[in-house]
Amino acid sequence: MILSGAYICLMCPFRCKHTTDIKMEDVNNECLEKLSLRHIKPTAIRLLVLRAMLEAKRTVSLFDLENLLDNTVDKSSISRAINLFLLHRLIHSVDDGSGSLKYGVCDDHCTCSVADQHTHFYCERCHRTFCIQNEPVPVVKIPKGFTLDSINYVMKGLCAECAAKEKQ
Ligand SMILES: [Zn+2]
Ligand SMILES: [Zn+2]
Ligand SMILES: [Zn+2]
Secondary structure, three states: OEEEEEEEOOOOOOOOEEEEEEEHHHOOHHHHHHHHHOOOOOOHHHHHHHHHHHHHOOOEOHHHHHHHOOOOOOHHHHHHHHHHHHHOOOEEEEOOOOOOOEEEEOOOOOOOOHHHOEEEEEEOOOOOEEEEEEEEOOOOOOOOOOOOOOOOOEEEEOOHHHHHHHHO
């Protein structure tokens, strides 16, 4: 079944009418709600990218996303979706020191301000980076005259899966 024509988003306070063509079986309510909450028009590619990010349950790089989507979506389309998501604060980026930026889905109330930022954990074995959503970043005193925009707080070690393998 194909859902087409005007799609009125229920979450959006402006009740904007999105015109779109989405295959019903690909529609995931959580994705639609998250997009409409951030006033992003739900296109098929945006839904695919967001769903892949939510299913990953960790942060992902552009390269990870290409693989998660079985190389069915080209890199520039993924990259455009990512940039739009960042702009609307649907996702945030993390520099985990691995050389490529990773992206994680923000919780629904996140404004990506310093007060909303959380810590991240980079596993040195499997090279995956996880959002520790309920652990805000510690704010340290900065020198007079400096202004703070963001904090990149990354802990390193072994994730639960790799730590368990280590014990065997
Ligand atoms: Zn955020
Ligand atoms: Zn690991
Ligand atoms: Zn995160």
